Amino acid sequence: xxxxxGYPEALEKKxxxxxxxxxxxxxxxxxxxxDKSRTIAHMCFQCGTCTGSCPSAPRSTxxxxxxxxxxxxxxESEALNDPDLWLCTTCYSCTDRCPRDIAxxxxxxxxxxxxxxxxxxxxxxxxxxxxxxxxxxxxxxxDVNRAARERLGxxxxxxxxxxxxxxxxxxxxxxxxxxxxxxxxxIIKEREG
Amino acid sequence: xxxxxxNHTFALYLxxxxxxxxxxxxxxxxxxCKKLGIDLVxxxxxxxxxxxxxxxxxxxxxxxxMAARNLVLAEQMKMDIALVCNGCYxxxxxxxxxxxxxxxxxxxxxxxxxxVDMEYKGTINVYHIAELLxxxxxxxxxxxxxxxxxxxxxxxIAVHYGCHLTKPHKDREFEKEVMLNTEHPMWMEELVAxxxxxxxxxRNKMQCCGAGGGVRGYDIVHSLDITNEKLINLKEAKVDAxxxxxPFCQLQFDRGQIEIKEKFGVSYDLPVLHFAELLGLAxxxxxxxxxxxxxxxxxxxxxxKVL
Ligand code: SF4
Ligand code: SF4
Numbered sequence: 001x002x003x004x005x006g007y008p009e010a011l012e013k014k015x016x017x018x019x020x021x022x023x024x025x026x027x028x029x030x031x032x033x034x035d036k037s038r039t040i041a042h043m044c045f046q047c048g049t050c051t052g053s054c055p056s057a058p059r060s061t062x063x064x065x066x067x068x069x070x071x072x073x074x075x076e077s078e079a080l081n082d083p084d085l086w087l088c089t090t091c092y093s094c095t096d097r098c099p100r101d102i103a104x105x106x107x108x109x110x111x112x113x114x115x116x117x118x119x120x121x122x123x124x125x126x127x128x129x130x131x132x133x134x135x136x137x138x139x140x141x142x143d144v145n146r147a148a149r150e151r152l153g154x155x156x157x158x159x160x161x162x163x164x165x166x167x168x169x170x171x172x173x174x175x176x177x178x179x180x181x182x183x184x185x186x187i188i189k190e191r192e193g
Numbered sequence: 194x195x196x197x198x199x200n201h202t203f204a205l206y207l208x209x210x211x212x213x214x215x216x217x218x219x220x221x222x223x224x225x226c227k228k229l230g231i232d233l234v235x236x237x238x239x240x241x242x243x244x245x246x247x248x249x250x251x252x253x254x255x256x257x258x259m260a261a262r263n264l265v266l267a268e269q270m271k272m273d274i275a276l277v278c279n280g281c282y283x284x285x286x287x288x289x290x291x292x293x294x295x296x297x298x299x300x301x302x303x304x305x306x307x308x309v310d311m312e313y314k315g316t317i318n319v320y321h322i323a324e325l326l327x328x329x330x331x332x333x334x335x336x337x338x339x340x341x342x343x344x345x346x347x348x349x350i351a352v353h354y355g356c357h358l359t360k361p362h363k364d365r366e367f368e369k370e371v372m373l374n375t376e377h378p379m380w381m382e383e384l385v386a387x388x389x390x391x392x393x394x395x396r397n398k399m400q401c402c403g404a405g406g407g408v409r410g411y412d413i414v415h416s417l418d419i420t421n422e423k424l425i426n427l428k429e430a431k432v433d434a435x436x437x438x439x440p441f442c443q444l445q446f447d448r449g450q451i452e453i454k455e456k457f458g459v460s461y462d463l464p465v466l467h468f469a470e471l472l473g474l475a476x477x478x479x480x481x482x483x484x485x486x487x488x489x490x491x492x493x494x495x496x497x498k499v500l
Contacts, residue, residue: 036253055401055419056408086411089419090246091401092360096375101363112250121251124410128247132259136240138247139209148484149216158212158219159235167238170309174262177305178255 025074033071036110039103041071050094050104062087064094064104071107080115086122123191126184133181136161136171201331203275203320204267205233206285209241210440211277211467217484218440221473222277222322228340228476229332231325233275239263242284245357246407257298258305260288261313265306274319277469279439280405283357286319287364321358323438323468327380328369337387342477344389345499350471351393351432352381353423353446355439356401375399384468385436388475390499395430397423402437404445414456420449424461434464434495436471443467448489464492474499 006012034041044065051057051065062084070079079085088108095103115121128138135141137160146156157163161171175181211218223233240263248256263285267274276282292299293315303312325331359365362375371380376399382392403409403419424446427435437443447465454460465488466474473483480500485492 055403055422056415059415059418086250086406087408087415088406089356089401089403089408089416090249090406091356093356093399093401095361096363103361105361109249109253113252116251122407122411125247125250125407127410128241128244128407129251132241132243137209137213138241138244139213141213145213145216145487148487149212152216152220152482152484154212154216154220158207159237160207160212160239162212164238167240170262170311171240171259173309174258174305175255177258177308178252180252180255 022073022075024077026076027074029074029076029079030072032114033107033110036113037103037106039106040100041068041102041107043100044068044072044102045100047099049097049099053093053097055091055093056087056089060084060087064088064108067108067111068102068104071111076114079111080118080120085111085115119187121187123188126188129175129180129184130188133172133175136168200230201325202232202234202272203325204236204270204272206236206239206242206263206267206274206276206281208276208278208281208440209244210444215440215443215467215470215484215487217473217482217487218277218467218469221467221469221478221483224478225469225472225476226275226322226325229326229336231275231331234272236263236266236270236274238266242281245280245283246405250407254301256284257288257292257302260284261292261302261306262309262311264289264292264317264319265311265313268314268316271316273317275322275325276319277322277438277467278441279321279355279357280441282319282321286321289315289317289319290364290366321438323358323381323384324367324369324372326468326472327372327384330368334383334387337384337472341388341475343475343500345471345475346389348390348433348495348499349393349431350385350390350434350436351395351427351430352385352398353402353435353437353442354378354381354399355437355442356405358438381436381438381468385471388471390471393430393432395432396426398426402442402445404441404449409445413452416445417449417453417456420445421453421457421459424450424453424463427463428461432463433498434466434492436466436468438468440467451489462490462494464488464490464495466492
């Protein structure tokens, strides 16, 4: 009977350990990244098209290709603790061009989601949440703009949650379902006192 | 000029930055589209899309649920959505597309929406206004040309396409195939030419404005440095104005030039106008009607050329 393809088990294990995992890697990280990002991160062959397309690369140490490698190697803590994780503008140029049809941008978003579960997140992201919790808008209206809108023949407040605050409880309920406001307030308070 | 009776009606999804910082975009979109046979009616009670950079980074599930709520408001009106912002397109179009095609995501979202007596059904479509203007099924370049009473003759105008309308092209489903070209598109230039202006290309025109992904809030200098690179390339092309189809890009280029002056000591004084504002001008709206005085960078030198 033909032998199934592959090395003997002992060698397989050795290669597995040597090539893919170090003592600081989390073996199931790749799978969790793929589940969250819905992209085939493990297909990355490190061509560098992504980094070559990235507007953030020339002006920082941020390298999307490196994050792709970390995804494949299971280097969870190295990925989630790197401040460069937050320098992706989500321009999707890398995703647009990746020859393996991977979405590196979505890998970054998945890693950011995971970082947030460890409270690793810059506060500006959380402030957008609190703004929306209070008014429904990330960039709310102000008096100068209200006067301008009136001059333009528009309603002083746009016909959004601004004009119809009765829609706000529903929005708060959705955000509360995920305990988002509560967590945002807690983290902002920890950072800023 | 043909003031045709409206034959398409859409729920206008406003987002945050257009109505709250550049209201001229809202009024020009409504009035300009009306002249082109499109009625835009308010999408009552809409919220932030939510901001894909901020919400997508924190928790994708909240991102889906919040965008779905806006979609359900339009479903209840039985109307397709039209919107004026690339960022909103990313949230509203993409979440609609994902929820239509993934039962697991849809079920997850509906479980949350049930708490607010809503259900996402997947019954409507989402369009960016630039797409409606370019696609002759709705408007098309010829009809725009016919609506021009004040051609922007002599003005050299560059286009900033932005990222989130067309990228990643592999996931997009535009009827007009040229809109899927993300390396060297020219369809926006056609729209600019329809207004009588001269479209001008420049180095690396498809580069991002630098504002997205929460980077503007996280590291403003890094973010502005990306914008500055684009401004250097635009200056080289000697343009009178830059046009965009995304109020967040507009904010980054317009208010951004003031911040760049403060932080890097360079000034460009390049007027930045949303395509809806340009359309309004060409259709005879006054700069006052468009609230152009609210822009951070004065549009005067450009206006003197075209009025
Ligand atoms: S472009 Fe795609 S395959 Fe190439 S390194 Fe980047 S993610 Fe990997
Ligand atoms: S999406 Fe992010 S990682 Fe990809 S090219 Fe743009 S900034 Fe770089």
